[in-house]
Amino acid sequence: MPEDAPEPGGTPAPGDQRRALAEANHILVDQGILDAFxxxxxxxxxxxxxxxxxxxxxxxxxxxxxVQRFTLDGRTDDPRPSYLELYIHAEVYRARPDVQAVVHSHSPAVIPFGVTATPLRPVLHMAGFLAPRVPVFDTRDTLGPASDLLIRSAESGAALAAALGPASVVLMRGHGSTAVGRSLEEAVYRAVYTEVNAHAQAEALRLGGCVYLTDEEAAATVATNTKQLPRAWGFWRDRAHRPA
Known part of the structure; x- marks a missing residue:
């Protein structure tokens, strides 16, 4: 494993977290999970x-x-403008002590599963973390019929965190998804393979149907793939930083 890669299964040492977070942003852009947003x-x-x-x-x-530092009430001493939806992160961390990293994205293949009756389910062994279910959060239930669908307050962030519950990913109707992990590596991996699985599932449905992973298969794949997170991180990081 490269010397500057995050340690397997956990967040990087304090002095490395800002660098790793910048790398995570670059990886997610290179993988098509994040764009300008x-x-x-x-x-x-x-x-x-x-x-x-x-x-x-x-x-x-x-x-x-x-990189800015926030408390769980969404406050920072940094005077520079912050993301409007910082409360996604604050309230998930508040509700889930096990979560060490959060990715909010608008990756395109995922969007249809948040606006249709077809649930997102694992169809490939790299996405077993999607079992046993992927919940869908609808801002109308919290913010009414005229919101911009953004999570701008602690209240709406808490509602999203409640919808997420113990799951690894929550879909956001007409908006995108939020993936969580027990490490930065894991959250990035889950965001990437949520998109990959969504694309594969949609293609399989167009061909006539899917054979989904059982919950037991899904759990077994998670146990295997968690050990390989540094391999994925190192490859994605180096790819994101390759010369143009």
Whole structure:
């Protein structure tokens, strides 16, 4: 494993978290999960009641110095503009002590599963984390029929976190999805393979139907793939930083 890769199964050391978070942004852009929008955060290794998230910036442009530190009430001492939807991160961390990283994206293959009656389910062994179910959050239930679908407040962030529950991913109707992980590596992996699985599932449905992973198969694949997270991270990071 490269010397500067995050440690397997956990968040990087405090001094490395800002660099790793910048790398996570670049990986997710290169993998087509983030574009000019979306964001990724990591819980502070120094204080579990705080998290790190870039200032309001296109993910592909994020560098270490762009990272801000927030408390779980969404406050920061950094005067630079912050993402409007920072409460996605704050409230998920508040509700889920096991979560160490959060990715919010608008990856295109996922969107249809949040606006139709077809549930997103694992069809490939790299996406077993989608079992046993992927919930769908609808802002209309919290914000009414005239919102912009954004999570702008602690209240709407808490509602999203409640919809997520113990799952790894929650879909957001007409908006995108939020993936979580026990490490930055895992959250990035889950965001990538949620998109891959969504595309594969849609293609299989067009061919006539799907054979889905059983919950037992899904659990077994997660146990196997979790050990391979550094392999994926290292490859994706180096690919994202390759010369143009």
């Amino acid at each position: 979306g964001h990724v955060s990591v819980r502070s290794a120094e204080d579990p009641g705080a998290f790190l998230l870039s200032r309001n910036l296109a993910p592909g442009l994020v560098q270490e110095d762009d």
